[in-house]
Amino acid sequence: MKATVKLYKNDGKSKGQYPVKLIITHQKKIKRKTIGYSSAEDWNTLHELPKTSHDDYEDLYGLIMEYRKKALSLKFKELEGVISGMSFFEGSKGKITNFYLFADQEIERMKKLNRNGNADAYQYATDQLEKFAPELSFTDITRTLLENFKQHKKEDGLKNTSIRTYLYEIRAIYNKAVRMGICEDSRPFTGLFLDLPVRIRRNKNEYLDRKGIKKIMEAEELSKEQQMAVDLNLLQFYFCGADLVDVYYLKKKQIVKGRAFFKRAKLGVKGYEFDVKVLPEAEEIINKYKTDDDSEYIFPWRKDETGYKTFRSNHNRKLERVKKKLEIELMPKGGKLTSKVVRHSFATLGKFAGVDPDIMRELMGHERNDIDTAYKDKFPEKVRDKAQIKIARM
Template identity: 50%
Template sequence: MKATVKLYKTDGQGEYGFPVKLIISHNRKTRRKTIGYSFEEDWDLTSNLPLPSHDDFEDLYTTILDIRKKAVLSDFRKLDDFPAAFDFFSDKKPTVSLNFYSWMDKRIKLMESQNRNGNASIYRDAKKAFETFSPQLNFKDITPQFIERFKNYQKELGNKNTSIRVYIATIRANYNAAVKAGVIEDKKPFIGALDGVKIKKRRAKNRYLSEETLREFENLSLEHPSYQRAIDFCLLQFYFCGADLIDIYYLKKNDLSNNRVFLTRRKLGDRQYEFDILLTEKAQHIIDKYKCDNPKKEYLFSWPKAWTSYKTFRDNHNRNLKILQKRLAIELLPKNDNLTSKVMRHTFATMGKFARIEEDLLRELMGHERNDIDTVYKDKYPEAERDAAQLKIIGQ
């Protein structure tokens, strides 16, 4: 019976790096067990040990040395079956001293690489809130008592239950990701974590614009360029089957081809997929007003593409809509509310229902996440049928 520990690169790199595996060999047979994870830059391939830059250096380094010491003992070498061999090393405690904030930083970096900048921003806010309360935090420090103290601290600051719940839910998501990765043992510190921070549950606000208001938008000609752009991009969202503003902002020139628009919902992160809709005359008219004519630029619109630049654009867009809503007496249905970019997605969906468009067809037009893997490879509805539904909804 022989045992060793290696950074196991055969299966490829995952979300948390390559697996670090305990490899046991006996009678020309081999069994493996993951004991941790590491990125290659945090690993010494010569000594097969983590480098000091590894987030879990102390515990993982100690664990591997302990395995090596036991692997040379006669009690281990004379074992004759794999379960007993793995049990021989199982008295080592899970690696729970991993720095929690370092873990979150890697998760944030991952989300940014997947264009999930909204989620990354939420993670940063939660991390900042916890760092203010506890500048140093390891996984083993996250206990029910710690969460309770954090809740009381947030209440003393006067923060609303909604914000506190988001912070705790975000930390819980990061903790659960580490459990799923096999990095830590689940001590279940979040049982009852949201007790005392209840919020009033409300039905989703599916506010929308009437067809009459949409036609008024199409006929508006405003002197202020920013106000006109706000209206134009509301309409463009509607013409693009309720596309999110961020997906329009980041459109590339090659996303428009053969009279079609190829969209990818950034909101879905690593679950996103490409779908196409008809490039209508109404949409093309708006695009022509704002498109970048420089042939060397890859993006359809010339605004800066950093995440902070998009946030500024979105905030200004929604602020302009708020001003226009008041000046033009724009009302939402069925109950009036604030006009924002989100309203246009609800508007397209509602107009589709009013037009008696089949629900699955409407979902396909709007690029909803697909639950059936089979539909990733083929469209359920023919292009002509999808285009006809789109034109019926937008009124062209």
């Protein structure tokens, strides 16, 4: 764990000055925080300190020397992670007041929960906000600031949908901080979206019909890599359209007495545990690729965020090659064959087969409406298994 302070010129000037940044580095990860500003003429690049000509010389000099003293402490060097390292310099007795620092913690938490989509969405939104407001405490998040940010994005030519998405993610982080007692809720988001109308339209979900699924099941003369992509795609299908991320991180303890227990990572705290039957076809695929070591996971693929993203990208590319090779047509109007398509396919085929929508929700782990389902009993295994087999086996 290391900490340095320097005049940071990579981001360019702001009102004629460069930002002075505290930079935390640990195990190839970096976190930066702006602590002041200075012109090149008022900065001593040899010692990375302000010159006496700097307008804020005494305060900035004292702050940097205090940071350097903290950086030499054993307590700081023993910390793990750049976020905890930055928190060490906050000096707020463990309570984070910096919005971006709290956002970083939430992003890291999402990654540990394998909710990489949420993590990316938070990261994109906070990156955009940080470009507009480099320094931001929770008390700075006011209706005025958010309105100015919204107008700034409109002037940049962004569509209402994109602006709303950024604001939704920022609001989610802010609300989490409110629930944790980190800040008071000043309700800065109330009425913020009124002038951001969007056209609501039904998403076009591509899917494979039974003919397409059959072509994949009976595929021959594929390369080893293409066959693995097909097998994994079919495993998702046999698991009732399970998300790729949930299959990728499948643990040995999730398979119990011929059943697979899932909790969709995509839903986070809204997710609930549900189970599906491990069909012989699924078991065959698992046995083909499972690891024989003492790992808690069934499959041997890398279990970090970068490993999953790389795997998913390569996986979808292989599926698209298979689609072209087998001349598979996606319904209703074509499209690319990806890991998402198999989930849509299972849902669509279930609908066409007349399976009860409530049974489909239980098979696929769809988010529940608390009011709608509070008084509904879970369908018996035999009923769910019958529906699963009806869809999975032509």
